[in-house]
Amino acid sequence: MWTDLKRNVNLLSNNSLTIKTKQMKKIITFCTILLFTLFAEAQENKFAEKRAANAVSLITSNMDISDADVVFLKETLYNKYATNASKIRGKDLTDDEKRQIYRSAFKETRKKLMTVFTKDQVDKITEFEKMSFKK
Secondary structure, eight states: OHHHHHHHHHHHHHHHHHHHHHHHHHHHHHHHHHHHHHHHHHHHHHHHHHHHHHHHHHHHHHSOOOHHHHHHHHHHHHHHHHHHHHHHTTSOOOHHHHHHHHHHHHHHHHHHHHTTSOHHHHHHHHHHHHHHHHO
């Protein structure tokens, strides 16, 4: 009887260890996937942040824009670059498909900028933005 009881305790402890091990593997796998996802997102955001900062720097050095408008401009350009990158990266798109994404983003960004800036200002912003790509 004593050996039966001891055997049952060993079986229970082995089963609970197996269950805990499986749960730990699932938790570790989930955390690893989560970290990779966050890292990939951070990389994309760094690209968009740097590109927006370069464009805004060139634009503000050549145009007289208020601080509030600079913040709006930086957010707008950042959103444009981050959205474009998320739509294009890893999707194996053709050049025409990419061009359509860029065109629609350009139109959408232009509409958003027209809510704050004049047409002439938006034209200059667009021109300086294109120049910032070449720097």
